[in-house]
Amino acid sequence: MKRNRPIVNIAIAVAAFLVLIVELFPIGITLLNGFRRDVIILSAKPFEFSQLSLRSYELVLARPGFVKSLWTSVEVGLLSTAASIIVAAMAAYGISRFRFKGRNLLAYSFLVFRMLPQISLVIALYLMFKSLGIRDTVFGLTLAHTSFNVPYVIWLLLPFFTAVDKSYEEAAMVDGCTRFGVFRRVFLPIVSPGLVVGAVFAFINSWNEFLYALILTGINARTAPVSINSLIGSDILTWGQVCAGGTILLLPIFIFTVSMQRFLIRGVSAGGVKG
Amino acid sequence: MSVSIRIRNAVKRYGQSTVIPDLSLDIREGEFFTLLGPSGCGKTTLLRMIAGFNTIEGGDFFFNDRLINLVDPSKRNIGMVFQNYAIFPHLSVKRNVAFGLKNRKYAKDRIESETLKFLELMKIAEFRDRMPEKLSGGQQQRVALARALVIQPDVLLMDEPLSNLDAKLRVEMRFAIKEIQHRIGITTVYVTHDQEEAMAVSDRIAVMKDGIIQHLGTPRDIYQRPANLFVASFIGRTNLIEARLETEGPAMTLRFSDGYSVPLPNVREEFRKDMAVLASIRPEEFRIGAEGEPGLRATVDSAVFLGPNTHYHVHLDSGQQGEIIQESRLDNAIPEGSVMSLAPRPEMINVFTPDGSRNILAGVRNDAIGA
Numbered sequence: 001m002k003r004n005r006p007i008v009n010i011a012i013a014v015a016a017f018l019v020l021i022v023e024l025f026p027i028g029i030t031l032l033n034g035f036r037r038d039v040i041i042l043s044a045k046p047f048e049f050s051q052l053s054l055r056s057y058e059l060v061l062a063r064p065g066f067v068k069s070l071w072t073s074v075e076v077g078l079l080s081t082a083a084s085i086i087v088a089a090m091a092a093y094g095i096s097r098f099r100f101k102g103r104n105l106l107a108y109s110f111l112v113f114r115m116l117p118q119i120s121l122v123i124a125l126y127l128m129f130k131s132l133g134i135r136d137t138v139f140g141l142t143l144a145h146t147s148f149n150v151p152y153v154i155w156l157l158l159p160f161f162t163a164v165d166k167s168y169e170e171a172a173m174v175d176g177c178t179r180f181g182v183f184r185r186v187f188l189p190i191v192s193p194g195l196v197v198g199a200v201f202a203f204i205n206s207w208n209e210f211l212y213a214l215i216l217t218g219i220n221a222r223t224a225p226v227s228i229n230s231l232i233g234s235d236i237l238t239w240g241q242v243c244a245g246g247t248i249l250l251l252p253i254f255i256f257t258v259s260m261q262r263f264l265i266r267g268v269s270a271g272g273v274k275g
Numbered sequence: 276m277s278v279s280i281r282i283r284n285a286v287k288r289y290g291q292s293t294v295i296p297d298l299s300l301d302i303r304e305g306e307f308f309t310l311l312g313p314s315g316c317g318k319t320t321l322l323r324m325i326a327g328f329n330t331i332e333g334g335d336f337f338f339n340d341r342l343i344n345l346v347d348p349s350k351r352n353i354g355m356v357f358q359n360y361a362i363f364p365h366l367s368v369k370r371n372v373a374f375g376l377k378n379r380k381y382a383k384d385r386i387e388s389e390t391l392k393f394l395e396l397m398k399i400a401e402f403r404d405r406m407p408e409k410l411s412g413g414q415q416q417r418v419a420l421a422r423a424l425v426i427q428p429d430v431l432l433m434d435e436p437l438s439n440l441d442a443k444l445r446v447e448m449r450f451a452i453k454e455i456q457h458r459i460g461i462t463t464v465y466v467t468h469d470q471e472e473a474m475a476v477s478d479r480i481a482v483m484k485d486g487i488i489q490h491l492g493t494p495r496d497i498y499q500r501p502a503n504l505f506v507a508s509f510i511g512r513t514n515l516i517e518a519r520l521e522t523e524g525p526a527m528t529l530r531f532s533d534g535y536s537v538p539l540p541n542v543r544e545e546f547r548k549d550m551a552v553l554a555s556i557r558p559e560e561f562r563i564g565a566e567g568e569p570g571l572r573a574t575v576d577s578a579v580f581l582g583p584n585t586h587y588h589v590h591l592d593s594g595q596q597g598e599i600i601q602e603s604r605l606d607n608a609i610p611e612g613s614v615m616s617l618a619p620r621p622e623m624i625n626v627f628t629p630d631g632s633r634n635i636l637a638g639v640r641n642d643a644i645g646a
Binding site: 165167168170171172173174175176177178181186189190192 | 326361
């Protein structure tokens, strides 16, 4: 048995490496083709270093509205993330700390909202937003993104929140804190790793979101994914630009994922409570 | 300023189950008062009712003459030390201790000086800038105590504060807590299931079971003249031996099954009659004599040498097993299998009714209301 170990380990390593290659292949293709001209990609020539150029980046960044759509994505992402975290943190606190009638029902209803297919809501949202006059606005799209982020973040925060020992809050209370003071000054700092994780996922959700952005916005509040999509739809094939735009979209996700790792590893209540 | 705590007819229910049926209690100003009992006896529940974390289903709680039933925990001016310390993990030691003072909106230099005073009192000033995760259990305990005391509360509540420490530190912290409490003179309510700890720190102890105070008294009172069988067996160790109470003219005698008897002058008036009883004798309250001397005949099953004392597990002729403790000397070891005679010190015997509900001897000091 023991003699077989190295072989098993090598087999696992090879299998893992194969999976990794499959996983990274699309990202690699996107990265690579972002630095090649459309004509070279379409001609199916084998890769040479001399093909590398920044032309696709120049073209995509020069397209009218592309840079603006990036900023809109950032704006909507940050705003909906902030709104989702504030609402979801208070909701998750209520669910994890107060026993009230319909508590479980409420919690599960959020799960159901989270599961609703966007496509079945988007037309209704379109009509609502149109009559409210918030179609094709950053505010409107932020609301739409917040609507699916809030239930998502609530469910993400609940395990973090329920893991916090109640004695922290009780200790703050005997020290003269009000309920809200306890929440703001003791509870939120303790669950901050959870809040960061929630914020990162909320931002990624919003950043990647396509359907609502496609239907609920026009020119003013168009986001980057919609903007890149419009490159595919035109008569000329602009794969290089699509890949360059796609690479630009990947960047924040990489940055966030790397920064999140630290918080995922860190425990919820490091120190403090013994036992 | 310290207060007295008066509890009248407290009731605690969780759904259908009643944890505390009807409890009244007076805790004196400045005393170190301990709620002691097995788990599930309602001691922590009662403490949390005093703190304001538990709803009160019935009865009244007073700090001095102020009814506090509906007062928010933040307005009761209490300090509390939790079993897990609950030191805020995101704040340094100093900011943990200063937390309550900031809530009270004290001036900055006053916060600074008060915080430092209590950090020094608890001997943790050198760790003031450390984060809690970098402290040992004992140091965290000191931070928790400093944080509870710095706000100059009327009452200090402690919920099993030593149960997470190792044995040596626990004994050390007992003295530290007792000493600080004595110096500040604050009314303290302490919850523990450890009877030795309770005896070491308390001015008075309430022994609880099923939400009812079984005996309330000084450590000496409850150890030497327990009010009932539960208290006798929960506090320390004891041997329970079936016996008979017999009247011989005006005198009363306690007769054991093998005929050995001891005079019992201190039986209460209402129990002066022939009846079956349970005698409770602590392991250290036997005089050990050679076989044939007056006493209960016992055979040694095993001996355990524990340094200052030697514990013997014995069985009586009736088959009943027991434990006795003898001070270890150079030459007094008793080999296993030996037969000996055990003569209990009469004044140290406690005698209970057969159901164990009452001590029939005079001299039981019980401050429990209604006892």
